[in-house]
Amino acid sequence: MSTTVNEPNDDQVIVRRCANYGPTIWKYEYIQSLNSKYVGEDYEKKAEKLKEEVKTMILEKMESPLEKLELIDTVKRLGVSYHFEEEIKTCLDNIYKDTNWLSGVLDLYDTALRFRLFRKHGYNVSSDVFDKFKDKNGNFKNSLPEDTKGLLSLYEASFHGFEEESILDEAEEFFCETLVWWENLGWSKKLPFLRDRLVECYIWSIAEVYDPRPEFQYCRSMTARITQLITCIDDIYDVYGTLDELELLTDAFIRWDVKLIETLSEYMKICFLGNVNSINELGYESLKEVGVHALPYLIKAWTDLCGCYMKEARWFHGMYVPSFEEYLNNGWMSVAGHVLAIHGYFLFCCDSHRITEKGLEAIKNNHDIIKWSSMILRLVNDLGTSKNEMERGDILKSVQIYMHETDASEEESQEQIKKLIGKAWKKINTSRAKPNCPFDNIYIDIVTNIARASHFMYQYGDAQMRMDIKLKGKTRIVSPCSLLSQFLFPLIDMNYSKSI
Structure with a gap:
């Protein structure tokens, strides 16, 4: 799309492109009217109390390493982890030192969650930790799709791969092939006239x-x-x-x-x-x-x-x-x-x-x-x-x-x-x-x-x-x-x- 304009004090016609952007959907009066009722001293005290409770949960109250990792993952997803950076680092340090990747106690969900959080925070973790979930032919085990929670955790971990790490690319492909029921049903390809909703x-x-x-x-x-x-x-x-x-x-x-x-x-x-x-x-x-x-x-x-x-x-x-x-x-x-x-x-x-x-x-x-x-x-x-x-x-x-x-x-x-x-x-x-x-x-x-x-x-x-x-x-x-x-x-x- 283009438009023709004449510059002031210049007889030359200049053709400039026009993107035809629409007007903003936001009314400035509406933006100015936004406010929050969660303000004031009472709410500040409540927030501080909650922060202290979470710090205690990360460092002391929760006994299971998995529960602590889930809590850390939750506060990061909520965008409030900056309140607990020191506690999170201390907790991850301790869990990292104690983690035995070959242990049979660590299932797919636990392994993938640890891998993702450790890599996200700069710890040295090899993608070989997922080898135990493969069969003798080097393919991910057919039983893994039964563990939906674990498979989803593996999929999230697959986005933290390094160059030359094929196993995480395989994990992403495995997830896409096995977890989405609609794709497995085959209707979206065989019957393209149907609504995919x-x-x-x-x-x-x-x-x-x-x-x-x-x-x-x-x-x-x-x-x-x-x-x-x-x-x-x-x-x-x-x-x-x-x-x-x-x-x-x-x-x-x-x-x-x-x-x-x-x-x-x-x-x-x-x-x-x-x-x-x-x-x-x-x-x-x-x-x-x-x-x-x-x-x-x-x-x-x-x-x-x-x-x-x-x-x-x-x-x-x-x-x-x-x-x-x-x-x-x-x-x-x-x-x-x-x-x-x-x-x-x-x-x-x-x-x-x-x-x-x-x-x-x-x-x-x-x-x-x-x-x-x-x-x-x-x-x-x-x-x-x-x-x-x-x-x-x-x-x-x-x-x-x-x-x-x-x-x-x-x-x-x-x-x-x-x-x-x-x-x-x-x-x-x-x-x-x-x-x-x-x-x-x-x-x-x-x-x-x-x-x-x-x-x-x-x-x-x-x-x-x-x-x-x-x-x-x-x-x-x-x-x-x-x-x-x-x-x-x-x-x-x-x-x-x-x-x-």
């Missing part, structure tokens, strides 16, 4: 299950997987598949029969088999870890979902406009909130969450808390769906159907949808308060959070579909927080900080 799906999982305790980590990871699977199946039904192809795919899903793979189009074979294998694996893990045969409930959730997808596909290809009631009766399930809720019931186990016969019966029948949370997800989703998305293959949404049925304006229809969202929240509140509710509070919160998350994800439009909306979402996810709150959190319970 793994990060957005993980944001959904955080919104649903934000408890940092270790027992909820698996639930978040699996919820992200399920959400990505749902997103891909939705793309096939909404956009890519022909009506005949979708009829065959729906029949295969409803019968949950891998033998029917031969009836499917080539692109559908990998999609169907990958989905079935993933859900069967979850069913197996639930049986192994929790002792509950979850698979029939998981399969029913998916067959119900695909049946609803198929109905909407028939509506679209037949140019049929359902009634508002007919649309919502199908739509609260086609938005897949019930799939997330039902899977969530089996994805974690702790003292305050027990799987019961009443609970199983309730999820099978889509209890009111599940139904109305899903209804909110549907309605909020519809408010954020643009006309362009419908032109790409979506059926008419609740706003447009209400307009068609009542001759209301678009604004009036949107207001009606918002009223229905409010009524749905009241139904959830009523169901939560009933004394005979079959669910515990933890699971109730998880299901309710599906509805809460929808308000976040669709406030500016469909954040699963449009990339420009994600830029707004990023500023809301990665937002500034007070230093004091970041500093306090790991001190409240060091056991929690390990899972962050």
Whole structure:
């Protein structure tokens, strides 16, 4: 891009480049208005007290070297390690001297954490310390992917390699090949027309299950997987598949029969088999870890979902406009909130969450808390769906159907949808308060959070579909927080900080 200008007092025309930079997004009045409530003598005293407590923890209180290293890593990540430079050096000196790299006590996580922190602080450590995690052929052992925490620690350590150190390059490559489930599934390469939204799906999982305790980590990871699977199946039904192809795919899903793979189009074979294998694996893990045969409930959730997808596909290809009631009766399930809720019931186990016969019966029948949370997800989703998305293959949404049925304006229809969202929240509140509710509070919160998350994800439009909306979402996810709150959190319970 260029522009032509005349310099003052000069007849010569000079052509200068122009970058077309946009104006600043920051209002100076807003910047000037920023302030912190964590100021004054009281907070200064609290900060000093906390600093002394952390110093004591680094040098004395924590007995295990691993716990001390994790604490050092935590305060460095929080950006407050400059308060404890002397204590950190003393602690690292002592641990470095006592470290026996050949010891069987040091697992992959511990070894990689020590390696990274020692190298970061200038200690002499050979990358040969990772040789014990290789097999006789010189490859990293096949069992390592089972240790997700250790593998992630190895990946972080791989960025501290020196020139001529091939083992750390191998470690990075090994991590990328084994840890990311989505890549292993192969859909992003074999089915490039599908949305790759793994990060957005993980944001959904955080919104649903934000408890940092270790027992909820698996639930978040699996919820992200399920959400990505749902997103891909939705793309096939909404956009890519022909009506005949979708009829065959729906029949295969409803019968949950891998033998029917031969009836499917080539692109559908990998999609169907990958989905079935993933859900069967979850069913197996639930049986192994929790002792509950979850698979029939998981399969029913998916067959119900695909049946609803198929109905909407028939509506679209037949140019049929359902009634508002007919649309919502199908739509609260086609938005897949019930799939997330039902899977969530089996994805974690702790003292305050027990799987019961009443609970199983309730999820099978889509209890009111599940139904109305899903209804909110549907309605909020519809408010954020643009006309362009419908032109790409979506059926008419609740706003447009209400307009068609009542001759209301678009604004009036949107207001009606918002009223229905409010009524749905009241139904959830009523169901939560009933004394005979079959669910515990933890699971109730998880299901309710599906509805809460929808308000976040669709406030500016469909954040699963449009990339420009994600830029707004990023500023809301990665937002500034007070230093004091970041500093306090790991001190409240060091056991929690390990899972962050």
